[in-house]
Amino acid sequence: MTLNQAFKALSDPTRRKILDLLKERDLTAGEIADHFQMTKPSISHHLNLLKQAQLVWDDRQGQHIIYSLNTTVFQDLLKWVLHFSSGKE
Amino acid sequence: MTLNQAFKALSDPTRRKILDLLKERDLTAGEIADHFQMTKPSISHHLNLLKQAQLVWDDRQGQHIIYSLNTTVFQDLLKWVLHFSSGKE
């Protein structure tokens, strides 16, 4: 079920851009929101979907919640894509 | 734009199953539909999205339309995933 959630999470450009940002460094929810024109609740919604798909971790540090990449599911995605990009089998 | 369409196309379980079937061998639209409980127009709709995302080719052979994998975009997907599964950069 997780892989399905992952694919659904990846189907949105905003969420993929969030992952791109987190690839550079860990960020708070507010810092992430600053990169977009949409409201913080919208970003919070996207972060929640990424979290449910286990593509990111969240960690509260005082007032802030720090988001970081969770590379585990990317490994599964990699396997899935490899089946298709490495010829018939 | 193609990568976005690809991610959207992959976000549906039916479409991913279609790709799984085509990984084994080329199939006509009817043969693909036989693997699902939904109607042929629904499958046709999914095939169209896969085609627009350039994940499959279609080739009419008489009455039949034969679908096959187009691995080109999978290469791009592979690169995208690799950026995340191969550590920070």
Place this chain on the structure above:
DNA sequence: TAGATATTTAGATACTTCTTTAATTATCGA
């Protein structure tokens, strides 16, 4: 050319997702 088969296109409806504003929860610092 007529009938049969394979597939898609059109139109409609139900469902899901995205986004917003308003309200709520959690934490910090004085």
Place this chain on the structure above:
DNA sequence: TCGATAATTAAAGAAGTATCTAAATATCTA
């Protein structure tokens, strides 16, 4: 404890998606 800051949750509307039935298009065969 109060006020400020950070972030989420709730509720609602708009837009997008999946699915169905019915109709249309393309091709084959007799």
